Amino acid sequence: MATTFPRLLQQHASQRPGDPALREKEYGIWQTWSWQRAEQEVRHMAAGLASLGFAPEQNLAIVGDNRPYLYMMFLAVQAMRGVPVPMYQDAVAAEMAFVLEDAEVHFVFAEDQEQVDKMLELRETVRGLTYIIYDDPRGLRNYQQPGLMSVQDLMALGQQHEQQQPGAVTHSMAQVQPDDVAVILYTSGTTGRPKGVCQTHASFLGAAQGGVQTDGLTGRDNILSYLPPAWVGDFLFSMAQWLVAGFTINCPESAETVGIDMREIGPTYYFAPPRVFEGMLTSVSIRMEDAARAKQWMHHKFMAVAQRVGADILDGKPVPLGERLMYGLGNVLVYGPLKNAMGLSRIRVAYTAGAAIGPDLFKFFRSIGVNLKQLYGQTETCAYVCIQKNGHVKLNSVGQAAPGIELKIADNGEVLVKGVSVLKEYYKRPDATAEVMDAEGYFHTGDAGVLDHDGHLRIIDRAKDVGKMAGGAMFAPNYIENKLKFFPQIKEAVCFGHEKAQVCAFINIDFEAVGNWAERQGLPYAGYVDLAGKPEVLTMMKECVEKVNADLAAEEGMEDTQIARFLVLHKELDPDDDELTRTRKVRRNFIAEKYGVLIEALYNGSAEQFIETAVKFEDGRTGKVSANLRILDTKVYPAVRSAA
The missing domain is CATH 3.40.50.12780 (ANL, N-terminal domain)
Incomplete structure (x- = not known):
């Protein structure tokens, strides 16, 4: 080659x-x-x-x-x-x-x-x-x-x-x-400040070759190239793997037509960050809420079958004949139309990367027959460190070391990487390069993780974000936030708890999903601020948080990190306001400083807090948004111990 x-x-x-x-x-x-x-x-x-x-x-x-x-x-x-x-x-x-x-x-x-x-x-x-x-x-x-x-x-x-x-x-x-x-x-x-990551031809093509071999990609495959070309994931899939495998890349007419173009092209290979899959599921949920009762009943009936056996059928595991027949019927009536509506009908392999994906969201797509897998990596590793192989997919892991990659867990739990995909250097920054590369040639990812007995890597959080509760329990905010974001009504979440006695959270509603629900309830609202503060919406958010708490109570090591109090923010977190990166990762420290008065209110027992926030509009103008935010207490569950 x-x-x-x-x-x-x-x-x-x-x-x-x-x-x-x-x-x-x-x-x-x-x-x-x-x-x-x-x-x-x-x-x-x-x-x-x-x-x-x-x-x-x-x-x-x-x-x-x-x-x-x-x-x-x-x-x-x-x-x-x-x-x-x-x-x-x-x-x-x-x-x-x-x-x-x-x-x-x-x-x-x-x-x-x-x-x-x-x-x-x-x-x-x-x-x-x-x-x-x-x-x-x-x-x-x-x-x-x-x-x-x-x-x-x-x-x-x-x-x-x-x-x-x-x-x-x-x-x-x-x-x-x-x-x-x-x-x-x-x-x-x-x-x-951003750093320029210098990647060589050898590093990206080595990463591409490993992925192409793992999934059997050929010149007959088709992909839709719609993600930002400045993102490492798009360069891996739309440039490196395109040239290694020789498949066809398809460029959509515009961002607004991606869904239509997906259905027309019918890609066989697909890549998207978790937020895209979250958006797909939110869209499905909204459509089902608007559907006739008979359709809703059929959807819930067959989705229950899919949740039980869909992933096992996809992995080729034994499933009773009766369940296989029910799943086949569900594929005709529910799963097939669902995949067609999302443009996923011809998908052989789909990947998600860029951030952790909630296990429930992951399981949903695999249960309806979409061969969704996780890819783990960073810009500094060509988005290529771990890869999930067919038949060896674990919902709570990002897979095993990819071909050409060595993994090691440092004493502090940080994931270390050596191999084909590691950066050459940071552009004009030898000091920064020396900080992330050790004497043995391992790149320090900044992620905290553990390897199980099969060599599967489980990412807990960013190493710098993992903290300790005042009582000594490990606090992994991103892990909790991803559980919250599985709910279609929640677009973003930020959790706090390091050196605190309890966990508290900020929540952003998904304006489209919650707005659709409000209209069906006959609940009038004047805009985002008004809708986010409605008592009915706050009650809905409380139910979501308490479901997450029930999940955390059943997970060993996470039971002490249930969310005790939360508030719904009066504005969406926005890259233009420096609250998120352009790839929609939370700028945690910036948010903590900007909204310090809200964090103080969460922890001092206040029932509400007034805040006024500066915002930037799309046309370049600036303004202010203010609101009196209610703070809600939630139910915290006793730990559920699994049987030995």
Whole structure:
């Protein structure tokens, strides 16, 4: 197998030139790029960059939604021995400015007018930003700024350059080495400024090869590429595994049409973070609440069968004939239509990663026949540390060490990793690299975990977030929060308890799910703040919390971390307000500081607390949201000891 991204592209173009490599839906019609066309256009893009003065080891920033030319730009940059640096397309200007300055970027690929406008604004303050290349020309006809050009103009330049210097791009592709940096991915920055993670061709292709072999992926598979291209998971699946397996990547028309496009394409291989699967389940729950009583009865009847035997049937375990027949009937009447509605009918393998997934949510999808598995990793490990193999899926673990990976648990419980996928370094940060890499070559993940007797890894929480209750019990906030977020009515949760006598929580309602419920109850509301404070909604949230407490009471070591008090926040936690990262991970310390008055009220016995909070709106304006929040006490259950 070829050992770099550009050489793999050349290999596919040579061996299967007419097979589909990429598709894009535009104006309702799917457009296809063959491997031969993709390789030719990558070559023209690379030559165009060379004609503009792009040099080896130079960085080029990429920002936009999932588009064929965006993925081809990754390859064009690599073909010139440069390094692509993807940025989150919804990031604010200040976040982008940091990446552009830190990576010393002179060239940017921007998808459309929205991203071009950001880059033109940033060019006034970011030194050296010279060329802005765009994909979608809509709205840009009258833009005449220097250094601004379309990708079509870039390819035309490249064709001229190739005529003048034939073979230059081919020679450059041949010079790319496996140990060259293939991409710089900036971390989400949960604890400070993002760091640029330098990953080589060898590390990402090694990770991709392990996944492809484990799941038997081939050129006949299809995936939908819809996750942020700046996220390590998308680079693993939509770039590295795409080129190793040679399957087809499909780019949706827009974020709003992903569900429709899923059903049209019928992907055989699917990847999504837990929040996407949570959203699917919430959508199913809302539809069932609106369904006729007969349909509701049938849904509950057959979902009970699925919960009993669905996962065992998927894993090929023995199941009584009667239950198999009932499950088969359920597949015709309930599970099949459900999977079709979610675009999962043809799925052979589905993965989730990026955050812990609740066991109940995990079991739901496996019970209806979706081969959902967990992948564990970080940006620093190409999202590749543990992988769950078919027939060896445990709901409470993230699987065994992936091919080419060694695992070790440190004395403090931290997960240590060595192997093919570990980062080369942090960009211009030898100090930060030294902090996470030890003398034996192990990467310190920052996650706390345990290995069971089968070598399956169970992630408890972030090592820095695991604390101790005042009584000595281990406090793992993320573990509790994921249990809360299984309920479709709860979108986000933040738990507190380190060095405290009891656990307390903030909860965000899911506005769509709770709003739908309120409308069916004939409960009027004026907006998010009003709905979140309704007594009926608070009662619903209390019931959810108490169900989680009952679960925790039955888990050894978790019984003392039941939630004693909670409140429902008056606003959604938002990346634009710095409360979440762009990948929607909680910025725990920031939230604790910002909402200190609410935490104090939770622990001093107050029944309610007034708060006023500054917020940023999508159009850039700022404002304030205020509310008088009620604080509720919940039932805490005695520990349930399992029989010996």
